[in-house]
Amino acid sequence: MTRVLIIGALDGELGQAARIAQARGARLQQADGVAAGLARLRAEGADLALCDLAHDVGWLVEQLAAERIACPVIACGRNADAAAAVRAIRAGAKEFLPLPPDAELIAAMLQAVAGEPDAPVHRDPAMTALLERAAQLARSEASVLITGESGTGKEVLARHIHRSSRRAGGSFVALNCAALPESLLESELFGHEKGAFSGAVAARKGKFEQAEGGTLLLDEIGEMDPRLQAKLLRAIQEREIDRLGGTQPVKLDVRILAATNRDLMAEVMGGRFREDLFFRLNVVGLRIPPLRERPGDILALAEHFAGRFAAANGLPRRPLMPEALALLLAHPWPGNVRELENTLHRAVLLAQGAAIAAEAIELTPLRLERPAEVAVPARAAATPVSHPVSALVGRRVEEVERDLILETLTHCLGNRTRAAEILGISIRTLRNKLHEYRAQGAPVPVGPGQVGPMPMLPPGFYAQGG
Numbered sequence: 090m091t092r093v094l095i096i097g098a099l100d101g102e103l104g105q106a107a108r109i110a111q112a113r114g115a116r117l118q119q120a121d122g123v124a125a126g127l128a129r130l131r132a133e134g135a136d137l138a139l140c141d142l143a144h145d146v147g148w149l150v151e152q153l154a155a156e157r158i159a160c161p162v163i164a165c166g167r168n169a170d171a172a173a174a175v176r177a178i179r180a181g182a183k184e185f186l187p188l189p190p191d192a193e194l195i196a197a198m199l200q201a202v203a204g205e206p207d208a209p210v211h212r213d214p215a216m217t218a219l220l221e222r223a224a225q226l227a228r229s230e231a232s233v234l235i236t237g238e239s240g241t242g243k244e245v246l247a248r249h250i251h252r253s254s255r256r257a258g259g260s261f262v263a264l265n266c267a268a269l270p271e272s273l274l275e276s277e278l279f280g281h282e283k284g285a286f287s288g289a290v291a292a293r294k295g296k297f298e299q300a301e302g303g304t305l306l307l308d309e310i311g312e313m314d315p316r317l318q319a320k321l322l323r324a325i326q327e328r329e330i331d332r333l334g335g336t337q338p339v340k341l342d343v344r345i346l347a348a349t350n351r352d353l354m355a356e357v358m359g360g361r362f363r364e365d366l367f368f369r370l371n372v373v374g375l376r377i378p379p380l381r382e383r384p385g386d387i388l389a390l391a392e393h394f395a396g397r398f399a400a401a402n403g404l405p406r407r408p409l410m411p412e413a414l415a416l417l418l419a420h421p422w423p424g425n426v427r428e429l430e431n432t433l434h435r436a437v438l439l440a441q442g443a444a445i446a447a448e449a450i451e452l453t454p455l456r457l458e459r460p461a462e463v464a465v466p467a468r469a470a471a472t473p474v475s476h477p478v479s480a481l482v483g484r485r486v487e488e489v490e491r492d493l494i495l496e497t498l499t500h501c502l503g504n505r506t507r508a509a510e511i512l513g514i515s516i517r518t519l520r521n522k523l524h525e526y527r528a529q530g531a532p533v534p535v536g537p538g539q540v541g542p543m544p545m546l547p548p549g550f551y552a553q554g555g
């Protein structure tokens with residue numbers, strides 16, 4: 090369940106927005122101003138904050154950054170307040186929600202934060218069997234390690250396990266261990282006491298405490314550095330945590346799910362992941378097959394996404410024509426369900442006429458297919474195949490590396506996890522490189538789930554403010 094914090098009075102249009110969010114399954118919290126809102130975020134956390142433009146959104150965003158609290162803030166106000174909206178976005182608000190609120194927009198925002206709210210869509214026998222096993226495991230309290238290539242639906246499965254468990258009434262809290270630098274990750278996980286570091290002006294609960302009575306998903310667990318691995322192991326063993334700067338351990342009742350696209354056993358063998366932690370997390374393992382190994386799911390998912398994106402964009406629901414279906418079935422889907430989802434999103438927006446034709450299906454080129462098959466750099470592949478490397482002679486290593494990284498990232502639709510996997514480097518290294526490139530002024534592709542416009546807002550949304 091998505092936890093939404095409303096900052097502002099509930100008797101006006103913001104209240105309408107709140108009621109729409111609630112009707113769509115969000116759990117609401119409310120605060121009258123930014124200071125009270127910040128206090129609630131420290132104490133309870135939230136997945137999303139909607140803040141009335143009448144309040145100082147910029148101050149809130151700055152304060153969250155200083156206190157290392159990661160929560161997207163959406164500024165809400167009337168279109169007439171264009172200047173205030175621009176100020177809020179400049180100050181770091183993630184989006185502007187025009188009031189009076191539009192129900193579909195709110196649904197799209199909630200979905201962008203929560204990921205897929207429904208049960209996993211499936212039709213292939215392999216996936217049906219996996220989901221049956223998951224349902225059985227869900228009833229236990231065991232830690233589950235979910236593995237699978239990037240975009241196969243690991244987070245979707247984790248949410249499903251939570252919803253099918255005895256903890257369904259509690260919170261589901263997810264933390265992407267690859268998305269944050271080490272110091273931020275530690276404070277996100279364990280929380281901190283007042284004075285723990287220079288920006289820590291007040292105590293704050295971490296994800297562990299936010300998940301009390303519920304489930305905590307540690308996503309991309311393979312990226313966690315050894316020091317935090319040790320701290321995590323202790324938390325799981327002792328069922329208690331220490332906040333940063335804390336003196337009293339805090340008791341916990343949290344079920345842990347972990348997910349990774351790496352071969353974690355190989356990481357253990359290579360000395361990069363603690364064996365004892367591996368066995369704690371991997372009490373039971375669930376491997377989600379890549380989409381190409383469960384072709385029966387392709388059409389079921391395609392139809393599901395076609396319907397969902399039509400609704401999100403206010404378009405009529407249209408069927409897929411047979412040639413379009415044939416294209417989808419023939420593609421090997423290196424980016425798995427996420428790639429299929431993006432393809433259908435484009436198809437829904439591009440399609441003309443009463444059905445979705447093959448012309449609307451734009452598949453990503455297959456030059457890089459699977460990691461094992463990557464023999465030549467992407468740029469070299471465009472030059473005569475007989476001497477791919479000689480075509481690079483005369484160029485600096487740095488330059489070639491940059492082109493390779495950026496092209497791989499484009500190929501992966503901006504998905505860093507997948508790009509790092511193909512490139513054979515850690516996400517951390519990739520992030521640092523991208524940071525460098527951006528500083529040099531290179532255009533760096535942004536993917537789903539990363540900082541940038543939310544994927545599901547209708548075209549022209551940003552123009553509404555002006």
Ligand SMILES: Nc1ncnc2c1ncn2[C@@H]1O[C@H](COP(=O)(O)OP(=O)(O)OP(=O)(O)O)[C@@H](O)[C@H]1O
Pocket residue numbers: 204205208209210211237238239240241242243244245246350390426427430504506507
């Ligand atoms: N069975 C499914 N039914 C509906 N949607 C799905 C399903 N599997 C995946 N998706 C969608 O595909 C996208 C990728 O899923 P998810 O984020 O769970 O994958 P992941 O394995 O965690 O990927 P990554 O390794 O990149 O984090 C999401 O938008 C999700 O909603």
Ligand SMILES: [Mg+2]
Pocket residue numbers: 243244308348
């Ligand atoms: Mg994931």
